[in-house]
Amino acid sequence: MTEGAVEAEVGRARLRKEDARLLTGQTNWTDNIQAAGMLHLAILRSPMAHARLERVDVSPARELPGVVAAFTGSDLAEGMGSLPCAWPVTEDMVHPDHPPLAVDEVRHAGDPVAVVVARDRYAAADALEAVEVEYEPLPAVLDLEAALAEDAPLVHADKGTNRCYDWPLRAGEDYAAVRERAEVVLKRRYHQQRLIANAMEPRAVVVTPLAASGEYTVYSATQIPHILRVMLAMVTGIPEHKLRVVAPDVGGGFGSKLQVYGEEAIALAVARRLGRPVKWTESRSEGYLATHHGRGMIQDVEIAADRDGRLRGLKVDLLADMGAYLMLVTPGVPILGAFMYPAIYKMDSYEFRCTGVFTTRTPTDAYRGAGRPEATYAIERIMDELAAELGMDPVELRRRNWIRHEEFPYDSIAGLTYDSGNYEAATDKALALFGYDELREEQRKRDERGDTVRLGIGVSTYTEMCGLAPSRVLRDLRYAAGGWEAASIRMLPTGKVEVVTGTSPHGQGHVTSWSQIAADVLGVPFEDVEVVHGDTRAAPQGMDTYGSRSLVVGGAAVHHAARKVVDKARKVAAHLLEASERDLEFTGGVFSVKGSPEARKTIQEVAFEAFTSHDLPDGMEPTINAGHVLDPENFSYPHGTHLCAVEVDTETGMTRIRSYVCVDDVGRVVNPMIVEGQVHGGLAQGIAQALYEEAVYDDDGNLLSGTMADYLVPSAVDLPDFVTDRTETPAESNPLGVKGVGEAGTIASTPAVVGAVVDALRPLGVTDVPMPCTPERVWRAIHGEEDPA
Amino acid sequence: MTRISVKVDGTTYEDEVEPRLLLVHHLRDRLGLTGTPVGCDTSNCGACTVDLDGVSVKSCSVLAVQADGCAVTTVQGLSTDGEWTGLQKAFHERHALQCGYCTPGMLMAARDLLKENPRPTADEVRHALEGNLCRCTGYQNIVRAVLAAASDEEVRT
Numbered sequence: 001m002t003e004g005a006v007e008a009e010v011g012r013a014r015l016r017k018e019d020a021r022l023l024t025g026q027t028n029w030t031d032n033i034q035a036a037g038m039l040h041l042a043i044l045r046s047p048m049a050h051a052r053l054e055r056v057d058v059s060p061a062r063e064l065p066g067v068v069a070a071f072t073g074s075d076l077a078e079g080m081g082s083l084p085c086a087w088p089v090t091e092d093m094v095h096p097d098h099p100p101l102a103v104d105e106v107r108h109a110g111d112p113v114a115v116v117v118a119r120d121r122y123a124a125a126d127a128l129e130a131v132e133v134e135y136e137p138l139p140a141v142l143d144l145e146a147a148l149a150e151d152a153p154l155v156h157a158d159k160g161t162n163r164c165y166d167w168p169l170r171a172g173e174d175y176a177a178v179r180e181r182a183e184v185v186l187k188r189r190y191h192q193q194r195l196i197a198n199a200m201e202p203r204a205v206v207v208t209p210l211a212a213s214g215e216y217t218v219y220s221a222t223q224i225p226h227i228l229r230v231m232l233a234m235v236t237g238i239p240e241h242k243l244r245v246v247a248p249d250v251g252g253g254f255g256s257k258l259q260v261y262g263e264e265a266i267a268l269a270v271a272r273r274l275g276r277p278v279k280w281t282e283s284r285s286e287g288y289l290a291t292h293h294g295r296g297m298i299q300d301v302e303i304a305a306d307r308d309g310r311l312r313g314l315k316v317d318l319l320a321d322m323g324a325y326l327m328l329v330t331p332g333v334p335i336l337g338a339f340m341y342p343a344i345y346k347m348d349s350y351e352f353r354c355t356g357v358f359t360t361r362t363p364t365d366a367y368r369g370a371g372r373p374e375a376t377y378a379i380e381r382i383m384d385e386l387a388a389e390l391g392m393d394p395v396e397l398r399r400r401n402w403i404r405h406e407e408f409p410y411d412s413i414a415g416l417t418y419d420s421g422n423y424e425a426a427t428d429k430a431l432a433l434f435g436y437d438e439l440r441e442e443q444r445k446r447d448e449r450g451d452t453v454r455l456g457i458g459v460s461t462y463t464e465m466c467g468l469a470p471s472r473v474l475r476d477l478r479y480a481a482g483g484w485e486a487a488s489i490r491m492l493p494t495g496k497v498e499v500v501t502g503t504s505p506h507g508q509g510h511v512t513s514w515s516q517i518a519a520d521v522l523g524v525p526f527e528d529v530e531v532v533h534g535d536t537r538a539a540p541q542g543m544d545t546y547g548s549r550s551l552v553v554g555g556a557a558v559h560h561a562a563r564k565v566v567d568k569a570r571k572v573a574a575h576l577l578e579a580s581e582r583d584l585e586f587t588g589g590v591f592s593v594k595g596s597p598e599a600r601k602t603i604q605e606v607a608f609e610a611f612t613s614h615d616l617p618d619g620m621e622p623t624i625n626a627g628h629v630l631d632p633e634n635f636s637y638p639h640g641t642h643l644c645a646v647e648v649d650t651e652t653g654m655t656r657i658r659s660y661v662c663v664d665d666v667g668r669v670v671n672p673m674i675v676e677g678q679v680h681g682g683l684a685q686g687i688a689q690a691l692y693e694e695a696v697y698d699d700d701g702n703l704l705s706g707t708m709a710d711y712l713v714p715s716a717v718d719l720p721d722f723v724t725d726r727t728e729t730p731a732e733s734n735p736l737g738v739k740g741v742g743e744a745g746t747i748a749s750t751p752a753v754v755g756a757v758v759d760a761l762r763p764l765g766v767t768d769v770p771m772p773c774t775p776e777r778v779w780r781a782i783h784g785e786e787d788p789a
Numbered sequence: 790m791t792r793i794s795v796k797v798d799g800t801t802y803e804d805e806v807e808p809r810l811l812l813v814h815h816l817r818d819r820l821g822l823t824g825t826p827v828g829c830d831t832s833n834c835g836a837c838t839v840d841l842d843g844v845s846v847k848s849c850s851v852l853a854v855q856a857d858g859c860a861v862t863t864v865q866g867l868s869t870d871g872e873w874t875g876l877q878k879a880f881h882e883r884h885a886l887q888c889g890y891c892t893p894g895m896l897m898a899a900r901d902l903l904k905e906n907p908r909p910t911a912d913e914v915r916h917a918l919e920g921n922l923c924r925c926t927g928y929q930n931i932v933r934a935v936l937a938a939a940s941d942e943e944v945r946t
Contacts, residue, residue: 015881022889023877023896025824025865032823120818122807200828200836200890200924251826251890252924284829507888507925673884677926681887684927708833708922716915716928 009516009526010736013673016512017531018505021249028248030204030221035277038206039068041267042124043280044114044131045289046106049142049360049701050155051135053104053113061116061130066123069274070116070131073101076269081235083325084260086227086480087332089356093165096156096358098325100235100262100269106135107155107324108362109703110289115266117278140360140701144298144319147357155324155358164322164356165331169338171350171413175304178313178349182304186389188382192297192374193771194321194695195688196288196705197367198713199506201251203291204281205264207271216271217244220264223253224544225504227481229536231260231328236268247534250506254685255366256291257506258546259328263290285707293695294367296321297334299378301341303385304349309392309400313349316341316378322356323363330365331356332479336465336547337371339414343379344423344463344639345401350413360701366546368685368746369464376462380751381758381768384458388762394755395427395436398461409732416465418637419732421665423461426727430641430663433723439645447763452651455658456760458644460752466740467552467636467733485549486541487557488627489518489565493611495604497522497529499561500627502542503554504534508742509674510550514558516670517736521562522603523589541629548638548740551670556734557630564626569606572624575617576601576609636731636739640664644752648760653779655691655757657720662748664724667731667739675741679724682745688714689746690753692772712772793857797822798866806853812846813837815853816863824865825893828922835921838894838901839863845901847894847920864893867900875938876900885934887925894921899935908939 021027058070083098101112114131118124139153146152147162155162172178179185206219216238222228225247233240250257263280271278282290297320304313320334334354342350369376387394403410405422412418431437436457443455468474469483486502499518503510515529532538543553566586573591574581577599584591591606593599601609606624609615613622642662648655662679669675692712696704705711712718730737750771757773758766761782769781780786790805795815802820816822816839827849828836837848840862848861867874876896879885886892895918902909902917909917914935915928923931 016884018889019881019886022886022892023864023873023880024868025822025863025893027824027826027889029823029826029890031827032817034821121814122809198922198924200834200888200922201826202828250888252888254924284831284834509887677884677887677930680927680929681925682927685924707831708829709831713833713922713924715920715922716918716932719928721911721929721932722927 009519010670012516012671014512014516014526014671016509017515018509018511029201029251030206030219030248031281033206033219035208038277038279039117039119039274040121040124041270041278041280042116042128043112043263044128045286046109046111046113048106048135048137049109049140050138051106052138053102053106054134054136056114057132058114058116060132061127064127064130066119067127068117068119070114070127071270072114073099073103076101076266077103079237080265080269083262083265084231084234084328085326085330087329087478089167089331089335089478090165093331094159094161094163095326096159100265108360109701110362111324112262115270117270117274142359142361142697142701144321144357144359147359155360162358164358167335167354169352169414171415172347173349175313175315175349175351179304182312183307184386184389185302185304186382186385187302188385190299190301190378190381191770192295192299194296194364195294195367195693196695196711197254197256197291197294199252199254199256202282202284202287203257203261205267206277206279207267208277209271209275211275215242216268217246218264218268219246219248221250221257222247223250223257223504223506223546225534225536226502226542226544228260228264232264232268235265245536247504253506254368255294255370255546258366259292288706288711289362289703292327292363292365293323294364295374296364297374299374301378301382303382305386307390309390309397311345311347311401314342314347315351318354320354320356321361321364322358323361324358325363327363327365330363333364333366333371335371335477337375339416339465340372340375341379342413343376344403344461346403347413361697368682369743370547372464372743373686373747373750376460376747377751380460380462381755384755384758385767394459395431402461417634419634420729421463421637421639422727422729423639426639426663426665427461427641429725429727430643430661433725434643434659434661436643452649454648454650454760456646456648456756458752458754458756458759460642460748460755462748463637463639464743464747465635465637466548466743467632468547468549469635470633471631482631483543483553484629484631485543485553485557486627486629487554487561488625489561490625491565491607491610493608495528495607497524498532499529499558500532500539501554501558502539502544503550504542504545505550506545508550509671513551513670513674514555517555517558518562521559522565523587524603548742551738552636552734552740553630553632555670555738556736557628559735560628560630561626564628565624568624568626569603571617571620572606572609573601576615632733634733636667636733638664638666638739638741638744640744640748642748642752644756646753646756646760648757648778650782653775655773655778657753660720661723663727664744665727665729666741666744668728668737669726670738676724678741679745680722682743683722683749684714684719686746686749687719687753690750690771690773692718694772791854793854795856796860798863808852808854810853811849812851812853812856813848816848822863822865825863826890828890833922835898836891836894838897838921840897840901845898864896867896875941879934879938883930883934883937885926885931891921891923895923895931902935903939911936
């Protein structure tokens with residue numbers, strides 16, 4: 001090892017350690033797992049949105065060759081609790097039971113009714129056909145407003161209401177008074193359509209039991225092996241220490257695998273009952289019904305301002321579609337958004353209320369951004385409306401209202417402390433890259449000559465709260481768990497390093513980034529670090545991966561743990577070099593005595609000394625391994641400016657993205673290549689909400705967009721090249737200065753794209769196009785026709 | 790049951806299969822070749838793309854019996870003696886994968902494109918990969934990777 005100039009790992013575009021296996025097919029997806037004697041589960045699902053189960057008879061299925069067992073909800077009810085909701089957002093929230101397998105009633109198309117167990121997946125699929133079910137139809141509940149009426153049919157009759165909760169937030173001056181004084185008041189209604197996450201790997205679960213000792217290993221395509229272990233212990237009554245949960249290779253999640261699913265509990269129950277390993281893998285179409293959806297809200301937004309553009313107040317009323325049941329964080333998703341409607345803007349008053357509503361649809365829950373994309377969409381869209389009303393450039397309106405960089409740290413009106421940011425810098429950079437003035441000029445010229453293909457420009461100056469989260473804040477929000485993250489570092493005798501993390505990556509590249517963080521602090525080669533994750537036995541403590549938290553909390557925990565290792569190693573090195581700790585320098589993995597550089601010990605040598613423990617300082621515990629559990633003091637607040645230019649063909653309604661520029665400030669960057677990749681993927685999903693995707697139900701509650709052939713996941717031809725850049729204002733809340741990047745692109749892009757579409761059409765009298773802005777909807781908006789949906 | 794003989798990545802396998810067995814399930818469940826994943830049930834996603842006698846197919850849309858007497862190349866058969874193909878290297882170097890679930894299909898579809906069209910434009914790459922969905926990357930780095938592999942004189946596929 002050379003001393004002196006050591007290239008820092010953090011900040012380098014290291015190629016990923018994860019890739020080798022993925023590029024050669026040496027993968028370990030849950031569905032790949034085979035075990036001796038393994039049986040396959042298939043689940044019969046309700047074809048109806050709402051019905052009483054008059055009769056479920058699985059006995060004909062049991063007669064079929066290859067079928068080992070079949071169970072109804074009643075058969076499995078013993079020892080099976082309700083699926084958990086960890087976020088009762090109010091004290092009086094209505095919280096219905098959620099049996100993993102329906103017992104008397106089904107409440108959405110896809111609600112599980114029976115499970116069959118067979119020798120292979122084909123025999124299991126055949127057996128589903130033999131199950132006999134009589135359904136007594138009940139009314140579907142689909143319209144969020146109608147569902148709240150006095151005489152509305154009920155999703156959960158025993159609860160007497162479809163209203164799940166009311167959650168208010170009031171901040172600053174009295175809104176009514178502010179509104180009264182304001183010179184301009186605008187009110188808009190926006191619809192957040194339901195979305196389906198479409199992680200490319202469908203969900204799957206394998207359970208291998210060890211009957212003699214009552215131990216179970218659950219392999220699941222999950223983002224949250226640690227939370228899942230706790231929750232499955234609670235649901236099934238199997239003692240937690242007898243459960244091991246493994247998230248093997250997981251092919252994307254985007255929130256959809258941040259869940260405790262009925263199928264996980266069912267597979268565990270069946271494996272327990274039969275004493276045999278079992279596997280369940282969803283088909284894509286099955287997943288569309290059974291994997292939770294995202295978004296699903298009606299947003300009534302009112303903004304009050306002065307004629308010079310200064311914001312005075314904001315009022316938000318949400319109706320949030322819970323779907324049929326409350327899943328892990330269903331009620332909390334809109335609440336995560338509650339704090340973000342004021343965004344980067346200063347105002348005198350903010351009033352928010354969210355009403356959660358039960359419907360007979362697949363439950364909603366977290367989807368990339370979870371509450372914050374919805375908030376960002378609403379505020380950025382109504383800012384555009386205000387700019388149009390005032391005859392002001394939308395960027396200028398934002399500039400007049402945003403928090404200036406010298407005002408940080410800034411206490412937002414919603415009660416958050418934004419630690420750092422520089423909206424001016426990001427916006428100026430984005431405008432220059434985009435060629436904003438030139439595009440506005442072109443837009444004016446095309447408008448003048450009556451071009452039927454119109455140019456539109458959209459802007460989004462977003463921020464978000466991520467890095468979930470300070471545990472005390474979570475307590476105040478009535479979330480049932482903490483927000484800490486754990487890391488530990490094992491210095492192996494041969495000088496190699498194992499980093500054990502509680503985060504659970506599924507595409508984010510934690511193995512690579514965590515190696516960079518550890519290598520820097522320890523002064524060891526990047527290649528000498530391995531990262532262990534996703535197995536409650538190997539990485540026993542963790543809070544898993546969601547909410548752009550992994551780097552901010554988990555990566556920072558790795559940094560802290562590595563610092564502790566160095567502190568311990570310093571004691572050993574000082575002892576061996578017969579020097580005082582104060583006189584030691586540590587650079588590039590080498591301890592040396594100041595002034596006598598020949599007196600040196602590498603951290604690898606120290607690791608070996610700790611292994612033999614032949615000559616440690618008196619009283620020292622014989623290890624330099626260390627762990628750290630980090631509870632963050634604050635959220636982190638990435639921000640940035642996204643600009644989108646679209647061309648809208650007024651004759652066909654077709655929208656084409658002509659250019660997309662984003663400048664994101666995600667703080668300090670560990671691996672710029674990975675960060676750029678995260679931004680690209682986030683943009684793709686945000687653009688998909690704007691232009692392509694929607695989970696559509698008919699009036700009976702059937703999911704019409706029920707297959708991948710009916711739900712438009714964009715392909716390479718549907719998306720443009722993106723121009724991405726960054727500004728770097730370090731976060732103050734963690735030693736790495738990082739802010740998180742997983743959700744930024746999704747949060748920012750949707751309003752930029754829809755804003756651009758509306759901007760293109762505004763001279764034609766259009767003020768809104770409902771999402772997704774399909775050619776039909778654009779055409780209807782141009783022609784003043786009401787949207788039939 | 791039907792007796793079939795399929796050569797996969799250089800090895801010939803003889804098996805008795807149900808006529809309805811999909812090729813992808815034959816590969817995964819019978820032969821244990823799990824490098825080829827399944828991403829949908831409507832042949833939209835392309836994750837299961839393999840090469841069947843020189844033709845790119847979605848192995849969820851081919852019956853195992855249809856592959857009788859054929860040679861199949863999967864992602865597991867791309868590299869030789871541990872040496873990656875140009876496409877595999879380019880995907881690595883251009884960060885063209887995140888979760889990696891679509892990657893086997895992307896590699897196989899891109900390989901098929903470069904056989905047909907060794908010097909594609911970015912637009913041609915996007916159209917050639919239209920039947921392969923990726924949820925992580927936004928496609929930009931996949932397109933870059935395929936273009937980079939195409940411009941590499943030494944190993945084009």
